[in-house]
């Protein structure tokens with residue numbers, strides 16, 4: 001009889017990451033691969049089950065407490081159905097939890113990627129488990145998560161924390177979500193790529209060379225407005241800032257922080273506002289999925 005452990009799998013649009021972690025979150029194994037195989041697979045549950053076989057062979061299937069998934073997908077409140085996963089083929093409208101439980105014969109818990117990421121960062125940075133902590137992820141889109149007393153907030157229907165899709169007056173462009181005028185049309189990596197295309201520079205130079213460009217400034221302003229809106233409503237302990245764009249060279253963190261403060265009420269939360277950089281650890285989503293399962297009593 002070996003030690004108890006959990007399997008965490010982060011299913012992203014580009015990569016799959018699979019980790020095994022013990023109940024104290026010590027990582028026992030970690031692997032990263034491209035997600036094209038999963039995207040192409042007819043039977044998603046069979047594909048994911050095959051991925052776990054080497055872990056079961058090494059650590060014993062009988063010792064695995066739960067299979068914990070982190071997905072870039074909209075889900076129902078019960079976290080049993082994937083509704084829409086724009087970056088993953090064949091994940092729309094599937095009861096993934098039941099499919100995988102039937103296939104593997106183990107309990108399965110799944111959660112959206114922004115939530116698992118935030119749960120990981122709270123643990124990793126030793127942030128307080130009491131109160132509200134918000135996560136903002138500037139990646140291709142503008143991701144968001146809210147943790148209340150150590151648990152990811154889901155909302156009444158499971159669709160809470162869509163900060164990137166708050167409406168902006170006067171903005172008429174269509175968003176990938178199916179409506180018009182969402183703030184992530186001005187505050188995301190997609191915008192920066194478009195600006196770089198217009199200027200004719202590599203995206204990597206957008207902050208190091210073109211930080212003063214009018215549209216780059218607008219990106220910072222709109223990102224600050226989105227974050228300030230959330231802070232104004234929630235008065236969180238802190239905001240964890242992550243995502244590929246926030247990790248880019250020359251990212252104007254000071255400027256962003258100042259712009260957020262300008263938009264906050266006096267004296268608080270303006271004075272108390274605190275932003276923490278995410279670790280960017282490769283296992284954050286997979287291990288965050290394990291933390292989520294543990295927070296649910298698994």
Ligand SMILES: [Zn+2]
Pocket residue numbers: 164165175176177178179182
């Ligand atoms: Zn939208």
